[in-house]
Structures are given as C-alpha cells and as structure tokens.
Amino acid sequence: MICEVGYDKTSIEAIARRAGVSKQTIYRWWPSKGAVILEAATESLSTVVTLADTGDIVADIRTQLTAILNLINTTGFGPAYRCLIAAGQSDPELLRTVFDQIIEPNIEDFGARTALAQQRGEMRADADWHTMRDLLYGVVEYRLIHAMPLEPEYIDGVLEIVFHGAR
Template sequence: MPASRNEQSRRAILDAAISMIGELGYDGISIEAIARQAGVSKQTIYRWWPSKGAVILEAATESLGTVVAIPDTGDIVADLRTQLTAILELITTTGFGPAYRCLIAAGQSDSDLLRAVFAQIVAPNIEDFRARTALAQQRGEMRTDADWQTMRDLLYGVVEYRLIHGMPLEPGYIDGVLTIVFQGVRC
C-alpha cells in the first residue's frame, strides 16, 4: 500500500465497494460510483488502484481477516469445521460472497484479475491447509498417506461450487462434507 494513502479515505472506498457490489453487482458499479459513495474523487481511487476489480479485490481480501485461519486445537476435523463455518458466515452475511462471485465472473475475461484473486485469496488458503494437514499427519490425527490436495479440493470446492451456483450455504452442510472427506483418512 502506498504511504500516501489516507486511511480514512481508503477505508471509505473499500467499504463503499464491498457494500455496492452486493447491491448492484460488478457491472452495476463504476469507479465514479464508488468515489461518489465514498466521498472521494475518482482520481484518488485511480491513484491507489489500477481498476475497479483491484478495488473490489482489496475490499474482499480485507474482509477475510482472520476468518480463513485454520485453528489448531489438535482435532483437524473440529478445526476445519470451525474454519469452514466461519467462511460460510462471511459469505452469507457480508459483502464478501457477492464480491467473490463477481470477481470470479469478471476474471473470466480479465486474466490479470483472476491471477490476483488466486494469489491473494486462494493461494494463502491452500498453503494454510497444506501446513495444517501436514501437522495433523505428524500428530496422528489422520493417515500419513492422505492426499491433502484432493481433500482441500473436496472441502473448499464444494463451498465454491455452491457459492458460484447460488445454492444454499448452511453450516449444517459442513458436517456432511467433513464426514465424507475424513471417513477414509482418520487414524
């Protein structure tokens, strides 16, 4: 983040972007509309971000906060349940869900944006999952030959599939997915 950013203006811009995306969708908002709602000039936004997608990506990434961190209680299934339930809460009660869905859609015609979404949202989660499952394997919480990549794809892929297709995302659903994924890997 450039040192010249005014934190109050930056926060107003990100808040405006995340609130507008849920209401109007990606194509329904513009830099001008974000600037108007945030009470800043569009030049301020363009000085700090190269595009509308970059503004929305930063707003979405910031809203993730500590939600995506996988806790470590010594029970990998309980820890993933906690994390996935928090992710569902974020998706269903904040502007993150609509923002993420719009970023994925816009990324289909903007490969730079799609790469940035992967680098800033998806890749850190992959690394956290890899590290947490490696620790679980070392501790005997799951088999050492369990394929963590396939497990990750099943757990998070289901959430993304349901999000992208507008299907219900309910916390109780997580238990079924965890049972299916861990049935063959628990020690």
C-alpha cells in the same frame, strides 16, 4: 456498494464519490473496480480464514468453514466474490490476483496444518492433502459460484466423507 447496485453498476466514479475522493485517487491505488472490490473482499475474508490448531483437524476445519459460510451468508462477500470470479473470466489478471490474494495463502495454510495433523496422528500420514483441500474448499467455491445453499450441516456431511469415507 456492490451489494446495493451490483457489480455491473458499480463504477470507479461511484466508488470515488462514496469515498469522498477523486477517481484519480482511486486509480492511483487500484487499476480497476475489480481490484477495489478484491481488496475489500480480501479484508472481509481475512477475519475468518485462519485455520486454528486445537489438535483436532476436523473440528478446526469445521470451525473455519462455518465462519466462511457465515461470512458468505450474512454479508455481501458471497455476491461480491461471485462477481469477481465472473469478471475474472474476461480479465485474466484479476482472476490471477484473486488466486494469489485469496486462494493461494489458504492453500499454504491448509497444507501446513494438514502436515502437522499427519505428524501428530490426527489423520493418516499418507492422506493426500491436495485432494482433501479440493474436496473441502472446492465444494464451497462450487456452491457459492452457482448460488446454491451453503449450510453448516452440509459441511458436516462433506467432512464426514473426506475424513471417514463413503462406506
């Protein structure tokens, strides 16, 4: 629905009408339209954020980021997520929930996967995984929020810089 009419024109009433339930039913489960949209976005994202372990951390991150870009570029996830972030600027609880449900679980997964990669020698043992995370995923957030193109080839360039430097 949000993809059809936009965030501002999406309402609890319209969501309830589309679902064939009363708006009281919607409010029983979600406190706001942002919460409804967040749950839908989280479900969409959950299918692509798994960070595999093939023994090649760069290939695993490339696979994950490419799947995320595909979701952003071919579904309504990108516009919905941008709207959630925008709505979160005036709704700190929504923004915190976005962090708790979408960002934090992925930070934990990335931290665990990079720790394993460091133990195995897939990457330097002293590599700062927090900064790597910010560079890899922050660029996706930045480009998504600003409606800039997100192409798999761009991800290859970011991976090259993060894992091999700019020299």
